Amino acid sequence: MRALLSTLWLALACSSVHATLSKSDAKKAASKTLQEKTQVSGKPAQERGLVVTDLKAEDIVLEHRSYCSAKAHKKHFAGDVLGYVTPWNRHGYDVAKIFGGKFTHVAPVWLQLRRHGREMFEVTGLDDVDQGWVRAVRKQAKGLRIVPRLRFEDWTYEDFQSVLDSEDEIEELSRTVVQVAKGQHFDGLVVEVWNQLLVQKHVGLVHLLTHMAEALHQARLLAFLVIPPAVAPGTNKLGMFTNTEFEQLAPVLDGFSLMTYDYSTAQPAGPNAPLPWVRACVQVLDPKSKWRSKILLGLNFYGMDYSASKDAREPIIGARYIQTLKDHRPQVVWDSQAAEHFFEYKKSRGGRHVVFYPTLKVRVGLGLRVGGGPWRGGSGQVGLRAGAAGPILPPPQSLQVRLELAQELGVGLSIWELGQGLDYFYDLL
Numbered sequence: 001m002r003a004l005l006s007t008l009w010l011a012l013a014c015s016s017v018h019a020t021l022s023k024s025d026a027k028k029a030a031s032k033t034l035q036e037k038t039q040v041s042g043k044p045a046q047e048r049g050l051v052v053t054d055l056k057a058e059d060i061v062l063e064h065r066s067y068c069s070a071k072a073h074k075k076h077f078a079g080d081v082l083g084y085v086t087p088w089n090r091h092g093y094d095v096a097k098i099f100g101g102k103f104t105h106v107a108p109v110w111l112q113l114r115r116h117g118r119e120m121f122e123v124t125g126l127d128d129v130d131q132g133w134v135r136a137v138r139k140q141a142k143g144l145r146i147v148p149r150l151r152f153e154d155w156t157y158e159d160f161q162s163v164l165d166s167e168d169e170i171e172e173l174s175r176t177v178v179q180v181a182k183g184q185h186f187d188g189l190v191v192e193v194w195n196q197l198l199v200q201k202h203v204g205l206v207h208l209l210t211h212m213a214e215a216l217h218q219a220r221l222l223a224f225l226v227i228p229p230a231v232a233p234g235t236n237k238l239g240m241f242t243n244t245e246f247e248q249l250a251p252v253l254d255g256f257s258l259m260t261y262d263y264s265t266a267q268p269a270g271p272n273a274p275l276p277w278v279r280a281c282v283q284v285l286d287p288k289s290k291w292r293s294k295i296l297l298g299l300n301f302y303g304m305d306y307s308a309s310k311d312a313r314e315p316i317i318g319a320r321y322i323q324t325l326k327d328h329r330p331q332v333v334w335d336s337q338a339a340e341h342f343f344e345y346k347k348s349r350g351g352r353h354v355v356f357y358p359t360l361k362v363r364v365g366l367g368l369r370v371g372g373g374p375w376r377g378g379s380g381q382v383g384l385r386a387g388a389a390g391p392i393l394p395p396p397q398s399l400q401v402r403l404e405l406a407q408e409l410g411v412g413l414s415i416w417e418l419g420q421g422l423d424y425f426y427d428l429l
Contacts, residue, residue: 033326034057034058034061034062034325034326034329035058035061035062036061036062036064036065036322037062037063037065037066038065039066040065040066040067040068040069041066041067041068041069042068042069042070043068043070044067044068044071044427044428045063045067045068045360045424045427045428046427046428048063050063050360050424055332055341055359056332057325057329057330057331057332057343058329060322060325060332060422061322061325061326063424064318064322064422064423064424065422065423065424066423066424067098067099067423067424067426067427068427071427072098072099072101072102072426073099073100073101073102073140073141074101074102075101075102075103075429076102076428076429077102077403077406077407077413077429078407079293079406079407079410079411079412079413080104080105080255080293080296080412080413081102081103081104081105081296081412081413081414081415081429082103082104082105082106082107082147082190082224082255082257082296082412082413082414082415083095083096083103083105083106083107083414083415083417083418084106084107084108084109084149084414084415084416084417084418085106085107085108085109085417085418085419086108086109086417086419087108087109087110087128089317089417089418089419089420090419091318091418091419092417092418092419092420093130093133093419094419095418095419095423095426096133096137096418097133097136097137097140098140098426099426099429100137100140100141100144101140101141101144102426102429103141103144103429104143104144104145104412105144105145105146105147105187105222105224105255106137106144106145106146106147106418107147107148107149107190107224107257108128108129108130108146108148108149109148109149109417110125110126110128110129110148110149111123111124111125111126111148111149111150111151111180111189112124112125112150112151112152112153113150113151113152113153113173113176113177114153114154114155115155115159115163118162118169119168119169119172121172121173121176121177122176123150123176123177123180124153126180126184129148129184131184131185134146134185145187145188145222146186146187147186147187147188147189147190147222147224148186148189148190149189149190149191149192149226150177150189150190150191150192151192151193152191152192152193152196155196157198160196160197160201160204160205161201163208164201164204164205164207164208165204170207170208170211170212171211173208173212174211174212174215174216175215177189177212177215177216178215178216178218178219178221181216181219181221182219182221186221187221187222188216188221188222188223188224188254189216189221189222189223189224190224190225190226190257191209191212191223191224191225191226192225192226193205193209193225193226194225194226194227194228194240194241195226195228195240199240202240202245206245206248206249209223209225209249209252209253210248210249210252213249213252213253213254214252222254222255223252223253223254224253224254224255224256224257224296225249225253225255225256225257226256226257226259227241227246227256227257227258227259228240228241228259229258229259229260229277229281230242230243230246230258230280230281230282230284230285231277231280231281231284233262233263233264233265233277234263234264234265238284239281241285242284242285243284243285243286243287246285246286246291250286250290250291250294253294254294255294255295255296255412256294256295256296257296257298257414258281258282258285258295258296258297258298258411258414259298259416260273260277260278260281260297260298260299261273261298261299261300261416262300263277264304264313265313268306269304269306269308269313269342269354269356270356271356272300272303272304272356272358273298273300273402275401275402275405278297278402278405279405279409282295282297282409282411283409289410292409292410292411293410293411293412294412295409295411295412296411296412296413296414297402297405297406297409297411297412297413297414298414298416299399299402299413299414299415299416300358300416301317301318301358301415301416301417301418301419301420301421301425302315302316302317302357302416302417302420302421303315303316303317303321303355303356303357303358304316304355304356304357305324305353305354305355306353306354306355306356307351307352307353308351308352308353308354309351309352310351316355316357317419317420317421318419318420318421318422321355321357321422322422324345324355325343327345328345328346330343330344330345331343341356341357341359341398342354342355342356342357343355358398358399358421358425359398359399360398360399360400360424360425360428399425399428400428403428403429413429
């Protein structure tokens with residue numbers, strides 16, 4: 001495992017962006033407004049020649065709304081697919097209804113678990129619950145499970161210490177959670193808590209989550225857990241959730257929402273989820289492939305906008321991404337080191353910006369082999385290899401390639417979040 005992490009670090013050492021655009025490339029091509037199709041299509045993006053190597057801003061703007069209505073509920077991906085929706089992005093609610101058949105689970109980000117004292121717990125956020133939407137989604141997609149996210153909110157170290165050291169507290173916490181889930185007619189919960197606690201208390205947290213899962217299962221409800229990446233971003237070190245905890249919890253939980261995104265820090269600008277790192281996170285977590293079907297590989301449907309002048313970054317979602325393409329008409333560029341598409345633009349007062357955002361397809365040539373050591377392509381690009389034989393896979397963070405990687409690894413998907421991406425992304429699912 002240590003050799004795998006060292007190899008990963010070497011392979012990703014050159015992942016930051018060094019390519020720049022010439023002044024002539026950065027100029028706007030023309031002043032006319034870019035057109036957008038407003039009608040849906042009878043064919044998916046794959047059959048319309050949109051999954052291509054050379055991306056153009058005008059093509060993205062033109063086609064991004066034009067998903068295939070005839071196959072909007074047909075699921076292509078074999079594994080489980082969980083999609084998050086949030087109250088602050090209403091388009092995600094529409095996406096869940098339109099493409100409901102492509103998902104096995106939908107997780108509305110509604111609920112918080114709060115502690116007010118000894119054996120006193122409250123689930124808040126119920127005002128955000130939209131039962132009309134839940135009924136509509138279930139009507140559109142038979143068998144779809146609604147599993148809201150439940151986040152431990154405003155917990156202090158003392159709160160965790162008191163609960164983890166008391167069976168009575170754990171029992172009351174579990175009873176409260178089950179009561180709410182049953183009362184709201186949910187199918188289960190996605191619990192988010194692991195990032196909030198120090199490593200020293202992970203043994204107690206495993207015990208708590210085991211008890212919660214058993215209580216949910218007794219009520220015929222599902223139990224999922226949000227987990228951080230198994231390899232800490234930008235390092236060759238293990239993350240906060242390792243194979244040890246995974247092996248303990250895999251038998252009792254129904255799935256793990258793996259956060260394989262947000263890899264790069266503010267500067268230099270870099271990829272959101274380099275594929276060698278994504279692959280390593282799964283392999284380190286479950287090296288023997290025993291519980292792969294329970295891992296839901298994180299897939300970001302947002303991008304990152306890096307500001308060179310402010311040494312900062314901020315998420316960019318579909319609507320602003322499209323507007324930026326309209327306003328600046330940039331050249332979309334493939335960077336062989338970052339292994340993702342990006343573009344540059346310049347604000348009149350904000351200086352130079354670099355944007356990374358998911359794409360349908362990228363070029364092949366630079367690839368990966370499963371396992372092994374670093375290798376370099378014919379033009380000197382760095383990749384990751386794990387043996388002399390096996391298929392070569394392109395390492396960029398495009399949707400199609402990541403779906404192929406998930407199929408190869410035998411894992412499912414968790415999408416953050418529905419409504420942030422472009423509508424024609426869902427043709428691939």
